[in-house]
């Protein structure tokens with residue numbers, strides 16, 4: 105018998121093992137839900153699969169009586185728009201400031217303490233300020249996301265930029281490169297795949313801030329809906345919404361991974377060899 | 381042309397004297413091999429020639445002018461590692477220098493300029509035997525191929541001085557001697573002045589035109605950092621014999637053991 109640390113599962117075993125916890129969770133839910141509903145058919149806490157299905161149909165297929173929109177899609181559209189704006193703006197800020205801070209000592213001396221201070225402010229604590237300044241509309245939600253994740257991306261990319269081997273920067277100078285040319289041709293292209301990594305890592309936080317902002321002030325959005333129907337203990341809506349958000353987060357992650365592979369073929373080789 | 385002169389050059393980091401009393405004059409077209417104990421300051425010396433570090437005392441001149449205080453296209457370098465850009469293919473690695481020179485703003489060449497640069501880069505790749513690998517990324521190349529690429533990339537902008545910091549130290553002996561032949565060939569063809577560090581004293585004895593040995597002549601066992609290394613032998617290659625080789629090797633060994641004991 106091999107040691108446990110040397111025991112590699114085959115592909116199928118690995119897949120089965122990976123699915124097992126999900127199946128177990130479903131089973132546990134089924135059993136608990138059945139037990140509760142047997143005691144009290146009107147129990148709302150753990151709805152049966154049938155009533156979950158009905159709720160999904162109501163939210164994702166039938167138009168809402170009041171607005172005429174299909175709520176799930178309207179909510180998804182609103183939330184994804186805010187998320188994309190917030191994350192996109194954060195990525196741009198992160199790239200510009202991260203590279204400038206990492207590559208140019210003068211910028212670092214001037215801005216590094218400020219950025220560090222900024223990143224220590226708990227974003228939720230200034231949410232009321234954002235509502236006062238930007239109103240209750242879209243802007244404040246997007247700004248909250250930016251506030252929540254941009255400092256992380258800036259600092260991460262600053263670090264990644266500084267980790268580029270000094271030799272490469274020196275080499276580029278011996279090829280006649282100016283500061284601008286070196287940033288453009290040597291630093292930026294090597295930082296872009298790392299930007300996608302940083303964005304991927306900050307998506308969880310971005311969702312957190314989005315849902316928090318929507319819970320407090322919104323008229324549509326996934327987070328808004330969850331907190332709205334919570335008043336009626338509508339677990340049959342909340343649970344599918346949570347599952348849907350999780351799926352969206354998972355798909356975004358996969359998409360970003362695929363994008364990194366397709367757009368930066370050198371990155372995988374270099375990481376595998378430990379030269380990037 | 382590119383005559384390098386050092387006058388009483390010192391390099392200190394705080395109390396730590398790394399190099400002291402360096403006096404040297406190197407004519408254009410010489411091929412200097414640098415040897416010395418590990419940690420004695422060979423890389424530091426090269427970094428001063430590069431302009432990445434400045435001497436704490438004394439001065440370095442290039443053709444009588446003070447050496448610029450930062451790296452520039454007249455002095456090329458090949459490091460032991462990290463000399464090529466991982467995000468560019470082999471061909472684009474070599475084209476980069478040409479593009480930077482011709483396109484100050486965008487750093488990219490287009491159209492006819494690009495075609496010319498590509499042609500020039502391909503000739504350079506052919507000279508180092510890398511034509512066939514031009515579309516690969518550096519991480520897909522062997523160590524020897526990466527160093528060939530680094531040479532081609534440096535030489536395409538026609539530096540006058542080429543600095544090599546143990547460029548082949550990580551390669552197998554067989555490949556290393558191929559690489560030495562290549563470097564000698566490029567040196568002769570491009571009329572370069574070469575400074576090459578090697579940790580293999582024997583290489584220094586047969587390669588190039590001049591051997592520079594870095595070593596400490598003064599030791600303080602209580603304060604091993606109080607004195608730096610200097611150039612202890614400055615020999616024309618060819619005028620060296622077996623006995624001298626043994627003497628130098630013993631000296632360098634002793635410095636290394638002393639350093640190990642002190643540490």
Ligand SMILES: Nc1ncnc2c1ncn2[C@@H]1O[C@H](COP(=O)(O)OP(=O)(O)OP(=O)(O)O)[C@@H](O)[C@H]1O
Nearest residue numbers: 393396398416417418419420421422423424425579
């Ligand atoms: N930036 C620095 N700050 C402080 N000390 C330094 C710095 N750079 C080099 N040194 C010191 O200078 C000494 C010489 O280093 P250097 O790298 O030049 O040695 P070397 O001869 O190239 O050694 P090796 O053969 O191992 O490459 C070492 O003791 C090193 O610790």
Ligand SMILES: [Mg+2]
Nearest residue numbers: 422423424545
């Ligand atoms: Mg060294």
